[in-house]
Amino acid sequence: MLEVRALEATRGDVTLFRGLGFTLGPGALLRVTGANGSGKTSLLRALCGLLLPAAGEVRWKGENIRRLREEYWKHLAYIGHANALKDELTAEENLAVACALSGTAVPHSRIRAALEGFGLGERRRLPVRALSQGQRRRAALARLALCETLPLWILDEPFAALDAAAMRQVQSLVGAHLARGGMAVLTTHQEARIEAPSATDINLDRPS
Amino acid sequence: MTAALRAVVRRDLLLAWRRRSDVATAVLFFVIVVSLFPLAIGPEPNLLRAIAPGIIWVAALLACMLSLTRTFESDHADGTLDQMLLAATPLGMIVIARVLAHWVVSGLPLVILAPVLALQFDLEPDLLPLLVAALLLGTPVLSLVGAIGAALTLGLRGGGMLLALLVLPLYVPVLIIGAGALDAAAAGQSAHPHLLLLTALLVLAGAFAPWAISAALRISAE
Numbered sequence: 001m002l003e004v005r006a007l008e009a010t011r012g013d014v015t016l017f018r019g020l021g022f023t024l025g026p027g028a029l030l031r032v033t034g035a036n037g038s039g040k041t042s043l044l045r046a047l048c049g050l051l052l053p054a055a056g057e058v059r060w061k062g063e064n065i066r067r068l069r070e071e072y073w074k075h076l077a078y079i080g081h082a083n084a085l086k087d088e089l090t091a092e093e094n095l096a097v098a099c100a101l102s103g104t105a106v107p108h109s110r111i112r113a114a115l116e117g118f119g120l121g122e123r124r125r126l127p128v129r130a131l132s133q134g135q136r137r138r139a140a141l142a143r144l145a146l147c148e149t150l151p152l153w154i155l156d157e158p159f160a161a162l163d164a165a166a167m168r169q170v171q172s173l174v175g176a177h178l179a180r181g182g183m184a185v186l187t188t189h190q191e192a193r194i195e196a197p198s199a200t201d202i203n204l205d206r207p208s
Numbered sequence: 209m210t211a212a213l214r215a216v217v218r219r220d221l222l223l224a225w226r227r228r229s230d231v232a233t234a235v236l237f238f239v240i241v242v243s244l245f246p247l248a249i250g251p252e253p254n255l256l257r258a259i260a261p262g263i264i265w266v267a268a269l270l271a272c273m274l275s276l277t278r279t280f281e282s283d284h285a286d287g288t289l290d291q292m293l294l295a296a297t298p299l300g301m302i303v304i305a306r307v308l309a310h311w312v313v314s315g316l317p318l319v320i321l322a323p324v325l326a327l328q329f330d331l332e333p334d335l336l337p338l339l340v341a342a343l344l345l346g347t348p349v350l351s352l353v354g355a356i357g358a359a360l361t362l363g364l365r366g367g368g369m370l371l372a373l374l375v376l377p378l379y380v381p382v383l384i385i386g387a388g389a390l391d392a393a394a395a396g397q398s399a400h401p402h403l404l405l406l407t408a409l410l411v412l413a414g415a416f417a418p419w420a421i422s423a424a425l426r427i428s429a430e
Contacts, residue, residue: 045429048290048294049294050290050293050294050429050430051429051430052430070295070296070297070298073294073295073296074296076294078290078291078294080287080290081287082285082286082287082290083286083287084286084287084288084290084291085286085288086219086223086282086286086288087286088222088223088226088227089219089222089223089226093219093222096215097215097216097219098291100211100212100214100215101212101215101216101291101292101295101296101297101302102291102295102296103209103212103295103296103297105211127226
C-alpha cells in the first residue's frame with residue numbers, strides 16, 4: 001500500500017506540484033499525465049525515494065520510505081527514462097545484473113524467455129550498443145517479465161520508442177501484474193489500454 | 209545479498225574486459241611516466257636509486273586518478289546508477305564491490321608492474337618485496353579515497369580536473385608513508401612502522417569511505 005501525502009517538489013525556484021495526495025492499494029494503476037516539464041519524472045523519482053520532496057511524504061505500508069530504505073526498495077521495480085543498460089554488455093547480461101540488484105534471483109532460462117517475449121530472442125547475445133533505440137527500450141522493459149514478485153512498479157514513459165507489438169506486450173504485462181494484486185505507476189503520452197481493477201489519473205497541468 | 213555483490217563485481221570486471229583499451233591506457237600511462245625519469249635524468253645510479261620510490265608512487269597516484277573519472281560517470285549517464293541506489297542490497301555494500309573491482313582492474317596491475325619498472329632505477333632486489341607490500345596496502349586506499357572524489361564530482365562540468373584537485377591532496381599521507389617505507393629500508397631501518405601505518409589507513413578508509421561514497425551518490429541523484 002503506497003500513500004502519498006501533501007507532496008511538493010520544486011526545481012530551482014519553480015514549484016512543480018504542491019499538495020499532491022493519493023493512495024494506491026492492491027490492483028491499482030496510477031497514470032500520471034502532463035506537459036513536458038510538468039514534473040512527471042520528478043514525481044516518479046520522489047515516489048522511488050531518489051528525489052527528496054520539498055514537503056510531504058511517501059509512505060509504504062504506513063512507514064515513511066525515507067526510513068524504510070532497502071525495506072521499501074526490495075518491493076520496488078523502477079524503470080526510468082534512461083534504459084539503465086550498459087552498451088558493452090548483452091541484453092542477457094544486463095537483465096541478470098538488474099535482477100540481482102533488485103534481489104530477485106531468476107534462472108537463465110527465464111531471462112531468455114523474457115527477451116523472447118519482446119522479440120529479442122535472437123539478439124540477446126549482442127552487445128546493447130548494436131541494438132536500435134526501440135530494441136534497447138524493449139530490453140529494458142523485458143525486466144518487467146522477471147519481477148512479478150515485486151508488488152510496486154514505477155515506470156517512466158514505458159511506451160516511448162516502442163512499436164505497437166511491444167506496447168501490447170508491456171500493456172499485458174502490467175495488466176497481469178495488476179490482476180495479481182500488484183500496483184503500478186506510469187507516465188505516458190500515448191493512449192494506453194491497460195486492464196486495471198482500479199485506475200486513477202493525475203494530471204500535473206491542472207493540480208487538484 | 210552476496211549474489212548481488214557477486215553480480216556487481218562480475219559486471220564491472222566484464223565491462224573492464226570489454227573496454228580493455230581504457231584499462232590499458234591507465235596502465236601504460238603508469239609504465240611510461242615511470243620510464244621517463246631514468247631517460248631524463250641519465251645513468252646516475254645513486255640518484256636513480258634515491259628517487260625510485262617517490263617516482264613510482266607519484267606515477268601510481270596519477271594513474272589511479274586517470275581511471276577514477278569513469279568510475280561512476282557512465283553509470284550516472286545511462287541510468288544504471290539509479291538502479292544501484294534503489295537496490296535491495298545496502299548501497300554501502302554495492303560501493304565496496306565497485307571499489308574492489310576498480311582496484312583489481314587499475315590498482316593490481318600497478319602492483320604487479322612496479323617491481324619490473326623498479327629495475328630501471330637499479331633498486332636493490334631485497335627492496336622489491338617491500339615495494340610490492342607497500343603498494344598492495346596503499347593502492348586500495350587510493351581507490352577508496354578516489355571514489356569519494358569521483359562520487360562528489362559526479363555530473364559536474366569539468367569534473368575530471370576538479371577531481372584531481374580534490375583527491376590528490378588526500379593522497380598525500382599514502383604517498384609520504386608509502387615512499388617512506390622504501391627510504392627507511394634503504395637506509396637500513398625497519399619499514400615495519402610504515403607498513404603498519406599503511407594498514408591503519410586502509411582500515412580507516414575501508415570503514416569510512418563506503419559511507420561517504422554512498423552519501424555523495426545519493427546527493428548526485430537528486
